[in-house]
Amino acid sequence: MDYKLDLEIPFPSAHLATVAMQVLSVDKELKTDQVQRSMECKDTLLKVHFASVSAKMLRVSTNSFMEMMQMVLRTMDAYA
Numbered sequence: 001m002d003y004k005l006d007l008e009i010p011f012p013s014a015h016l017a018t019v020a021m022q023v024l025s026v027d028k029e030l031k032t033d034q035v036q037r038s039m040e041c042k043d044t045l046l047k048v049h050f051a052s053v054s055a056k057m058l059r060v061s062t063n064s065f066m067e068m069m070q071m072v073l074r075t076m077d078a079y080a
Contacts (some may be wrong), residue, residue, distance in 0.1 A: 001036065003058045004059045009046040009069065015080065020072050027068060035061045048066040 012015040021039050029035045034056065036051045048065065052058035 001053050003052045003055050005050040005062060007048040007056060011044050011046060014041065014044050016076060017041045017044055021046055022069055023072050029061060031057065038060065049070065
């Protein structure tokens with residue numbers, strides 16, 4: 001896959017980073033032949049790696065992921 005993106009998202013604690021990863025890992029990529037996503041936690045950082053066959057698919061996948069991340073962060077802010 002020619003197009004790649006790495007994100008590092010900081011959290012206030014390692015526990016919240018792990019919770020976010022667990023919540024976000026439920027939603028799998030719809031076109032696994034075109035986009036791959038992997039996540040891991042390193043202390044308080046959630047590291048996300050995207051690989052895609054096209055820039056368009058990378059953009060669409062990343063945008064969808066960021067919308068889900070925004071929902072997770074708002075929920076954590078309201079209840080944590």
